[in-house]
Amino acid sequence: MHDSSARSTHSAPAVRPSACPGLLRIVASRDGGICRIKLPCGQLDAHAARAIARAAERHADGVLEATNRANLQIRGVQAGAENALSHELLAAGLGPRELAADDVRNLLVSPALGLDTAFDASPLARQLLDLLERTPRFHGLSPKFGVQLDGGESLAMLEHPNDIWLSAMSNDAAPLFAFGLAGCPPQNETDCPALAAVTAEQVPLLVETLLHLFLDLASDGQTRMRHLREMHSDEVLQERLQQRLPFPLHLGPRVENWRRPSPTAFAHLGIHPQRQPERSLVGAGFALGRLDSTTLLALADLAERFSGGQLRLTPWQSLILPDVAQADAAVVLAALANLGLVIDAAQALSRIVACSGSSGCARGLADTKADALRLAERLRHAPPAGVHLCGCPRSCAAAHVAPYTLLAVADGRYDLFRRADGVAGFGQPLARNLSLDAASDLLAAPGAPTDA
Numbered sequence: 001m002h003d004s005s006a007r008s009t010h011s012a013p014a015v016r017p018s019a020c021p022g023l024l025r026i027v028a029s030r031d032g033g034i035c036r037i038k039l040p041c042g043q044l045d046a047h048a049a050r051a052i053a054r055a056a057e058r059h060a061d062g063v064l065e066a067t068n069r070a071n072l073q074i075r076g077v078q079a080g081a082e083n084a085l086s087h088e089l090l091a092a093g094l095g096p097r098e099l100a101a102d103d104v105r106n107l108l109v110s111p112a113l114g115l116d117t118a119f120d121a122s123p124l125a126r127q128l129l130d131l132l133e134r135t136p137r138f139h140g141l142s143p144k145f146g147v148q149l150d151g152g153e154s155l156a157m158l159e160h161p162n163d164i165w166l167s168a169m170s171n172d173a174a175p176l177f178a179f180g181l182a183g184c185p186p187q188n189e190t191d192c193p194a195l196a197a198v199t200a201e202q203v204p205l206l207v208e209t210l211l212h213l214f215l216d217l218a219s220d221g222q223t224r225m226r227h228l229r230e231m232h233s234d235e236v237l238q239e240r241l242q243q244r245l246p247f248p249l250h251l252g253p254r255v256e257n258w259r260r261p262s263p264t265a266f267a268h269l270g271i272h273p274q275r276q277p278e279r280s281l282v283g284a285g286f287a288l289g290r291l292d293s294t295t296l297l298a299l300a301d302l303a304e305r306f307s308g309g310q311l312r313l314t315p316w317q318s319l320i321l322p323d324v325a326q327a328d329a330a331v332v333l334a335a336l337a338n339l340g341l342v343i344d345a346a347q348a349l350s351r352i353v354a355c356s357g358s359s360g361c362a363r364g365l366a367d368t369k370a371d372a373l374r375l376a377e378r379l380r381h382a383p384p385a386g387v388h389l390c391g392c393p394r395s396c397a398a399a400h401v402a403p404y405t406l407l408a409v410a411d412g413r414y415d416l417f418r419r420a421d422g423v424a425g426f427g428q429p430l431a432r433n434l435s436l437d438a439a440s441d442l443l444a445a446p447g448a449p450t451d452a
Helices: 046-059 082-091 099-104 122-134 136-140 200-217 225-231 234-244 293-306 326-338 368-378 436-444
Strands: 027-029 032-037 043-045 063-066 072-077 147-150 162-168 176-183 196-199 270-273 279-285 290-292 310-313 318-325 352-354 387-390 404-410 413-418 428-435
Touching: 032 082, 043 046, 046 063, 046 072, 046 082, 046 293, 046 310, 063 293, 072 082, 099 122, 099 136, 122 147, 122 200, 136 200, 162 200, 162 225, 176 200, 176 225, 196 200, 200 225, 200 234, 225 234, 270 326, 279 326, 290 293, 293 310, 293 318, 293 326, 318 326, 352 368, 368 387, 368 404, 368 436, 404 428, 413 436, 428 436
Parallel strands: 147 162, 352 387, 387 404
Antiparallel strands: 027 032, 032 072, 043 310, 063 072, 063 290, 162 176, 176 196, 270 279, 279 318, 310 318, 404 413, 413 428
C-alpha cells in the first residue's frame, strides 16, 4: 500500500507533544532519537524499504525495529538530524497525505489481508485509512488510539486491545462485521461479547460515527475509548450510537453469542498457502524485533525477486513476503534464515519479546535485549509458551499480556508473572527478584507449559 503520489506539499504542522514517536516527532531515547514510520496496513514495497534503510544509515546508526503494530522505527537518530530525516522519508512517500494525520494512522489488520479469506477486506481497510487521514477533527485523537479491522483471516493478532475493533462474523463473500469498544474480538465464552454488528458496506460510516461520538463525549484527559466506558455503560453508548446512524444495528443472540474462531498459532512463520492458486506467503521473525539497514536492503532485493517487490510487517515483529510462487517458497524461507531471521516456532526466539531495556531507554532497569538472548539460549531445547522481558512496567514491547512476564527490578534481576484470568496487570506473581538463570530454570521446569 505504499503510495508516493498525492502527498501534502504544505509545510509541516506544529508537532504536538507526546511520548509516542512519529515520522515528524522524533522522540529522544538513551541510544538516540526514535522515528516511527507508520506503514499503511503494515505494507511497503522494495523502493520504500530501501529509502528507510538508506535514511537510517545517513541520519542514524542503521538500527531499525519492527513494532507490535506492524510499523518500522529507526533508532539512534543523531542529534540535529531530525528534520533532515523526516523530510527524506516524506520525499520517499512514507508520510500521510495530510501531514497532521500522521499520529492517527493506527489501523491494525491481518498481514494476510486479501490472501486467505473469501472476503477481501483490503478495500475496506483503505477506506478506513482514508477516513482517518482526510477528517481534520480526527487528527486530534491520541497517537495511541487504535482501530482493528479483522477480516476473519487465519493469521490474526486478536490479543491487542483496540479502541474500536471490527471482526467478520463468517468466512464468506458478504460477512456481517461484529464490533466492540476498548477491547478485543471475543474468542471464549467468558469474553465480553460484541456490542452489535453491521454489514461490510456500513463499516466506514459506523467508524466515522463512533469517532465523532467519542470526541463529543470525551472530556479533558479522556483520550481512549476505555475512558468513555468508565463513564457510560455499553447500553448507553449503543443507544447514542444508534440515534446517529441512518441504519439499524444488528443485535440479538446471533451477535451476543458470536465468538471469533481462534487464529492459527505461529502462522506468521514459515510457508502457508494463499487462496490464490499456486501462491504462498512466506514469513519470518526479526530476532527480538531488531534488524539493521543491511538486512532491510537484502529483504528488498528478495522481495523484488520473489514477491513482486511487496513486503508486509506483522504485529509479531516479523514480516511476510506475499504471492511467492509455491515452487520458490522453500528457497525464500532458506534465504530469510540466512539473513538471521527466525523461521520456526520451535526456535526459542520466536516466543520471546523484549523492550529496548537499559541499553536504549532511560526507564529500563535491566538490559532486556541481552538478557533475552541469554534466555533464548538457555531455553533452546524447551521453548516457552511466550515470555515478555520488560525493563519497566510500561510494557512497550507487547500490547497484550504474554503467558509469562519477566519484569525488571534491577540489572539482571526480574519478577516473574504468569498470565491468569481475572488477574490484572501482568498476572499472577510466581517469584520475586530472580536472577535470569533462576528465571530460566523455572520456565524450563517440568510442568511449565510450552505451547502457545
